[in-house]
Amino acid sequence: MIDKLVGKIKKLNAPIVVGLDPNLAFVPEHIQKKAFDEYGETLEGAAEAIWQFNKAIVDAVYDLIPAVKPQIAMYEQFGLPGLEAFHRTVEYCRQKDLVIIGDIKRGDIGSTSEAYARGHLGPVKVGSRSLYGFNEDFVTLNPYMGSDSINPFINTAKKEKKGAFILVKTSNPSSGEFQDRLIDGRPLFEYVAEKVNEWGSDYVGECGYSYVGAVVGATYPEQARITRKLMPKAYILVPGYGAQGATAKDLLPNFDENGLGAIVNSSRGIIAAYKQEKYAKFGAEHFADASRAAVIDMQKDIASVL
Amino acid sequence: MIDKLVGKIKKLNAPIVVGLDPNLAFVPEHIQKKAFDEYGETLEGAAEAIWQFNKAIVDAVYDLIPAVKPQIAMYEQFGLPGLEAFHRTVEYCRQKDLVIIGDIKRGDIGSTSEAYARGHLGPVKVGSRSLYGFNEDFVTLNPYMGSDSINPFINTAKKEKKGAFILVKTSNPSSGEFQDRLIDGRPLFEYVAEKVNEWGSDYVGECGYSYVGAVVGATYPEQARITRKLMPKAYILVPGYGAQGATAKDLLPNFDENGLGAIVNSSRGIIAAYKQEKYAKFGAEHFADASRAAVIDMQKDIASVL
Numbered sequence: 001m002i003d004k005l006v007g008k009i010k011k012l013n014a015p016i017v018v019g020l021d022p023n024l025a026f027v028p029e030h031i032q033k034k035a036f037d038e039y040g041e042t043l044e045g046a047a048e049a050i051w052q053f054n055k056a057i058v059d060a061v062y063d064l065i066p067a068v069k070p071q072i073a074m075y076e077q078f079g080l081p082g083l084e085a086f087h088r089t090v091e092y093c094r095q096k097d098l099v100i101i102g103d104i105k106r107g108d109i110g111s112t113s114e115a116y117a118r119g120h121l122g123p124v125k126v127g128s129r130s131l132y133g134f135n136e137d138f139v140t141l142n143p144y145m146g147s148d149s150i151n152p153f154i155n156t157a158k159k160e161k162k163g164a165f166i167l168v169k170t171s172n173p174s175s176g177e178f179q180d181r182l183i184d185g186r187p188l189f190e191y192v193a194e195k196v197n198e199w200g201s202d203y204v205g206e207c208g209y210s211y212v213g214a215v216v217g218a219t220y221p222e223q224a225r226i227t228r229k230l231m232p233k234a235y236i237l238v239p240g241y242g243a244q245g246a247t248a249k250d251l252l253p254n255f256d257e258n259g260l261g262a263i264v265n266s267s268r269g270i271i272a273a274y275k276q277e278k279y280a281k282f283g284a285e286h287f288a289d290a291s292r293a294a295v296i297d298m299q300k301d302i303a304s305v306l
Numbered sequence: 307m308i309d310k311l312v313g314k315i316k317k318l319n320a321p322i323v324v325g326l327d328p329n330l331a332f333v334p335e336h337i338q339k340k341a342f343d344e345y346g347e348t349l350e351g352a353a354e355a356i357w358q359f360n361k362a363i364v365d366a367v368y369d370l371i372p373a374v375k376p377q378i379a380m381y382e383q384f385g386l387p388g389l390e391a392f393h394r395t396v397e398y399c400r401q402k403d404l405v406i407i408g409d410i411k412r413g414d415i416g417s418t419s420e421a422y423a424r425g426h427l428g429p430v431k432v433g434s435r436s437l438y439g440f441n442e443d444f445v446t447l448n449p450y451m452g453s454d455s456i457n458p459f460i461n462t463a464k465k466e467k468k469g470a471f472i473l474v475k476t477s478n479p480s481s482g483e484f485q486d487r488l489i490d491g492r493p494l495f496e497y498v499a500e501k502v503n504e505w506g507s508d509y510v511g512e513c514g515y516s517y518v519g520a521v522v523g524a525t526y527p528e529q530a531r532i533t534r535k536l537m538p539k540a541y542i543l544v545p546g547y548g549a550q551g552a553t554a555k556d557l558l559p560n561f562d563e564n565g566l567g568a569i570v571n572s573s574r575g576i577i578a579a580y581k582q583e584k585y586a587k588f589g590a591e592h593f594a595d596a597s598r599a600a601v602i603d604m605q606k607d608i609a610s611v612l
Contacts (some may be wrong), residue, residue, distance in 0.1 A: 032433070078425070080390055147483060181494065182489060192579040
């Protein structure tokens with residue numbers, strides 16, 4: 001799957017992943033109204049609204065991008081109907097041949113991580129059959145509990161030819177509270193980066209990159225310079241561009257000398273583009289066209305610095 | 307909710323939480339067969355089997371215990387039908403007046419943690435209505451991303467009179483890889499413990515304990531001695547007793563001088579008790595009676611050391 005991801009990034013010249021994180025506040029009024037008319041102001045109504053929103057955006061941008069990253073929290077907030085919309089979104093993106101990064105940030109004791117791995121990278125045994133629950137291509141993982149919380153995902157990924165991105169240095173303001181604490185003069189996130197390198201070292205695709213990648217926030221370019229060196233084979237998933245404040249230049253340290261090695265996420269900046277002054281001319285009716293324009297601008301912006 | 311939890315612990319003299327973590331391997335053959343006969347060897351069939359299994363165990367033990375802790379991974383592994391069984395289990399336990407600790411170990415950037423908080427502690431706004439997705443009483447959280455990943459849960463918990471248990475020192479073998487790394491001579495988990503104390507300090511119930519608790523594994527009693535002092539007001543959720551190897555004596559450092567301040571989880575040790583030699587006499591048909599016997603033995607075992 002890392003080979004598919006890198007192949008698509010090269011072909012499209014677009015190291016871009018669109019974060020499908022549909023808060024209701026992003027969904028235009030007319031889509032909400034239609035969904036509520038049909039299902040009422042219920043969790044089912046909300047789920048229908050975000051599904052229709054997602055579908056229109058995917059239809060508008062799928063030929064420009066290699067991958068999508070649905071953030072499962074945005075679906076989980078609407079309970080079971082929300083997770084049904086997550087499942088439907090994943091399946092729809094697969095039909096469009098997009099690489100799907102499930103942003104789930106899971107991680108637990110070994111037997112529990114095994115269950116998460118079955119649910120998200122699959123399959124799970126039921127009687128004599130092997131079935132898939134959510135079936136993403138990659139997942140994001142939290143490393144706080146160490147190797148035995150990560151290995152079950154890597155083992156499942158190996159069998160399924162899938163992959164994972166492990167949190168190293170996150171994009172949020174308080175990420176330094178623990179991640180930057182100094183251990184023998186070096187911050188914790190560097191040790192995590194070394195572990196990511198170790199976890200992924202014997203699991204490298206034909207493209208030269210590992211199936212075990214990392215998450216490094218675009219909001220911390222100085223730190224990215226270090227992590228890039230510590231994990232030479234890790235593909236880096238970079239959140240924080242756009243809405244969280246990072247610019248194209250801030251992304252550079254995550255890329256290698258070939259302009260590869262990183263894929264940049266934008267969520268709000270793409271899916272709620274129609275709410276920005278820059279794309280206001282599209283209007284709420286044509287929100288998906290605004291998203292397409294924003295993807296094209298993002299592609300150009302990143303290409304201009306690489 | 308911390309007052310309800312502590313009140314129930316005192317009344318039942320049982321600082322015990324039963325982990326409802328139903329792997330199919332724990333579910334007796336006759337329950338699996340009935341579910342598969344009805345739904346086939348499908349995710350729906352698996353979900354029906356674990357729901358029937360849970361229901362029988364809850365019916366058998368609910369009067370003895372203050373709380374249950376369903377581990378959402380065990381449901382997520384069966385995709386949407388599995389999560390429906392999770393939801394049904396939570397609702398059923400609420401009817402039985404049990405305190406429900408959703409073992410979800412979530413944590414993300416602020417806006418994403420807000421969504422998780424809405425989904426699990428609720429409510430979420432849909433049009434003019436406020437609706438609940440999963441609606442547990444407490445959740446477990448991962449602190450790797452720092453304060454702004456935790457605060458949205460605490461804010462929601464405040465409004466809903468609910469709570470959270472934050473990972474400090476986990477029970478798994480590799481928990482030390484990052485949690486034990488020394489920062490100015492003290493392990494990382496101690497700094498996390500100090501933060502937990504800070505996060506919960508202005509949010510204390512009438513019982514004197516905070517709504518913001520911690521997870522400290524029973525498998526690390528020496529470390530528990532330190533964390534107990536660093537978080538004097540935190541209730542401590544203690545996994546690792548029984549199947550993971552810790553004994554009643556190992557639990558002691560998590561309790562305070564009043565024999566309160568901690569609640570001990572057992573999952574496999576209770577729900578799959580009928581598979582142990584000690585309870586084999588019950589047979590698979592009477593697996594729930596075996597669970598009841600195991601709860602009674604666990605209660606006595608812990609009472610004997612307190």
